[in-house]
Amino acid sequence: MISNWPCPQVGGGYSDELAIVLGEARPHRVLIVAPLFDEANKLRRLLVEVMRRLDGAGVGAMLPDMPGVNESLAPLAGQTLAGWQHAAAVAASHFAATHVLAVRSGALIAPRLPGWHYAPPAGSAVLRQLLRARIVAAREAGREETSEALTRAAEREGIELGGYPLGAALFGELLAAVSDHAASARALAHTDIGGTAPWLRAEPGFSAEQADALAATLVMELRA
Amino acid sequence: MHHHSADHQEHDSAALDTMLRAILTDVLGLKLGQAAAFTPQTDLFGALPELDSMAVAGLLTEIEDRAGIIVEDDEVDGELLETYGSLLAFVRAKRAGA
Numbered sequence: 001m002i003s004n005w006p007c008p009q010v011g012g013g014y015s016d017e018l019a020i021v022l023g024e025a026r027p028h029r030v031l032i033v034a035p036l037f038d039e040a041n042k043l044r045r046l047l048v049e050v051m052r053r054l055d056g057a058g059v060g061a062m063l064p065d066m067p068g069v070n071e072s073l074a075p076l077a078g079q080t081l082a083g084w085q086h087a088a089a090v091a092a093s094h095f096a097a098t099h100v101l102a103v104r105s106g107a108l109i110a111p112r113l114p115g116w117h118y119a120p121p122a123g124s125a126v127l128r129q130l131l132r133a134r135i136v137a138a139r140e141a142g143r144e145e146t147s148e149a150l151t152r153a154a155e156r157e158g159i160e161l162g163g164y165p166l167g168a169a170l171f172g173e174l175l176a177a178v179s180d181h182a183a184s185a186r187a188l189a190h191t192d193i194g195g196t197a198p199w200l201r202a203e204p205g206f207s208a209e210q211a212d213a214l215a216a217t218l219v220m221e222l223r224a
Numbered sequence: 225m226h227h228h229s230a231d232h233q234e235h236d237s238a239a240l241d242t243m244l245r246a247i248l249t250d251v252l253g254l255k256l257g258q259a260a261a262f263t264p265q266t267d268l269f270g271a272l273p274e275l276d277s278m279a280v281a282g283l284l285t286e287i288e289d290r291a292g293i294i295v296e297d298d299e300v301d302g303e304l305l306e307t308y309g310s311l312l313a314f315v316r317a318k319r320a321g322a
Contacts, residue, residue: 038278125285133281135297140277146297162278196250200286202279205253 005094007067007087010078018071022051023060024095028222030054030115031097032063033088033106036126037164039199040070043103045206046198046214050101053215059222061101064091066109077158077165081123081173084109100185101218104199107179116188116218119197123177127151130161151175192217237316243290244312251283264309269302280305293318 003024007017023029032047034040051061066084068076089111092100102110107120131147138145150159154171166174181187190197193213198205245259252274269275275283283305284295293315304314 129281129285132284132297132300133278136280136300137277139301196253200250200282201253202251202274202276202282203253 003062005064005091007064007072008083008090009067009074010080010083015074017065017067017074019062019064019091019095020048020051021060021062021095022055023058024062026058026060028058028099029060029062029095029097030099030101030218031088031092031095031111031113032061033100033102033110034063034066034069035104035106035199036069036108037105037130038162039104042199042201042204045204046211047103049206049208049211050215050218053211054218057215057219059219062091062095062097064088064095075165077167080167080169081109081177085111099218099222102179102181102185107181108174108177110179110181110185112180112184115185117179117181117185118188118193118214119190119199120179120181120187122179123174127161127171127174130164134161188217236319240291240315240319241312244287244308244315247283247286247290248308251279251286262308264307264312266308267306268308268311269305275305287315291315291319 001021003019003021004016005019006014009015032051034047035043047063051063054061065072066087067074068079088109092111092113097113099115100110100113101116101118102120103118105121105123105126107117108123110117128147131150134150135145135147153159154166155168158165158167159171160166193210195207195210198207198210245262248254249256249259252272284300287293288295295318299314303310305311
């Protein structure tokens with residue numbers, strides 16, 4: 001079901017953001033932190049299918065929108081990594097999450113809870129791919145751009161990458177960000193799940209086997 | 225010694241070919257075996273509508289990771305991804321220089 005949660009806003013105060021919530025009264029409640037940017041679209045169906053399987057196995061799960069992302073009305077350009085980390089921690093507390101499943105670059109903003117960081121990339125790798133996509137698109141349009149020049153400009157005044165307007169602060173934070181799972185969660189490699197890595201696919205797809213494998217991994221470890 | 229080294233290179237080259245087909249299958253969501261039918265003349269960039277700029281970026285990043293090479297900005301042009309053969313030749317040349 002769709003629910004609201006009070007999300008901290010840039011500049012203070014709270015405003016409601018949406019969340020998908022299943023089984024919120026269960027003893028185990030897994031906060032799912034989706035990947036940033038385009039991978040969020042590629043993985044959303046998989047994540048919702050994992051939530052259904054967790055619910056079927058008696059495990060609660062919630063997938064909150066971060067500010068500036070998905071259905072959020074907050075402007076993306078004003079968001080920062082620190083702001084998202086704070087928002088994710090507030091969501092974890094609001095839903096009384098006992099565990100976290102941070103997926104891909106979602107691991108860069110995950111709250112410190114026991115759980116799993118699934119195939120987390122460094123923030124610099126996220127930016128490298130977005131920068132490269134922009135350079136490829138520019139070249140097709142007959143413009144020459146370079147990573148170095150774009151990075152310098154982005155650190156100064158922000159940049160639009162892949163249709164996402166990123167502020168200078170967020171860009172700078174991403175350049176240095178790495179997943180900090182060792183403190184509480186464990187890294188989950190894609191080879192443990194198997195099949196084609198869903199974030200690699202040019203067209204969003206969905207594999208029931210992958211949803212089964214991911215949900216089963218979580219449920220087995222929660223019950224161990 | 226020389227003979228042994230040539231064997232090794234041939235093995236590496238065949239492994240690169242297999243790996244590149246696997247990456248294309250993953251990135252483009254191809255059906256199993258579809259990439260096995262690629263020839264050096266198979267059109268990539270122009271013929272595969274799935275290959276938008278984001279997919280090209282993902283493809284190159286994945287190739288870098290799995291082949292252990294770095295692709296420079298100025299090496300990414302239309303010719304690189306024109307055919308399967310041009311992409312394979314590029315990755316082989318990069319590996320030889322790595």
